[in-house]
Amino acid sequence: MKNIFVAILAVFTTACSSQVINLKDWRGDVINGAYYKDIDNELDQFVGTYQLISNNGNDEMIIVFNKIxxxxxxNTYAEDLLVGEIKFKKNGILYFNNLNKINENYTNKYLHDICGNSLIANQTRPVCDICNPNQFRARLTFFGRNNNCGGYVILQKFNDGQEKIKVSFFMNCGTFEENRESFIPGGDYILTKQ
Known part of the structure; x- marks a missing residue:
């Protein structure tokens, strides 16, 4: 009986300890059954609601991020994710507002407009000149829904007296047969935490 208990304990300990991989160490290779965990809570720095208002209120971007x-x-692997939804208004025209979807309990979390978990160090391109040493940024997929082309975003947290993030949009509109344009122009946007 003692041998059975020791064998079960050994299998359980090995299965649990060998399966967890720190997101900071993940390079994209997939191990079936592994858990790619945000052990150091790097994604937590981005959780919240961020807003940019300009052009006398005619331009507005609001992004809400949650950690899953x-x-x-x-039959795949497990991972910690940052998901986001966005509201975008330009020249007084509301192009989309999906903020109400942030709390949707999707079976597939990749149905959110922004989703991912890639952590990039400050010396990784694009290089971050104002990041603190050992500060990580996040690289997430931006899905081009509602006839908008997508791409990816890089999030960088900073504080200049107020908590802010720099959201850099990199759009990839060239993969569509029809010439779609992005509602959100590619580039950097500075949003303030609300």
């Missing part, structure tokens, strides 16, 4: 822990699709 231990998300997995069947």
């Amino acid at each position: 822990e231990n998300f997995s699709l069947p």
Whole structure:
């Protein structure tokens, strides 16, 4: 009986300890059954609501980010994710507002407009000149829904007396047969935490 208990304990300990991989160490290789965990809570720095208002209120961008822990699709791997939804208005025209979707309990979390978990160090391109040493940025996919082309975003947290993030949009509109344009022009946007 003692040998059975020791064997079960050994299998359980090995299975649990060998499966967790720190997101900072993940380079994209997938191990079925692994858990790619945000062990150091690097994604937490981006959680919240951020807003940019300009052009006398005619231009507005609001992005809300939530962290999802231990998300997995069947027969794959588990991962911690940052998900986001966006509201975008330009010249008084509301192009989309998906903020109400942030609390949707999607079976597939990649149905959110912004989603991902890639952590990039400050010396990784694009280089971050104002990042603190050992500060990580996040690289997430921006899905081009509602006839808008997508791409990816890089998030960089900073504080100049107020908590802010720099959101850099990199659009990839060239993959569509029809010439779609991005509602959100590619480039850097500075949003203030609300």
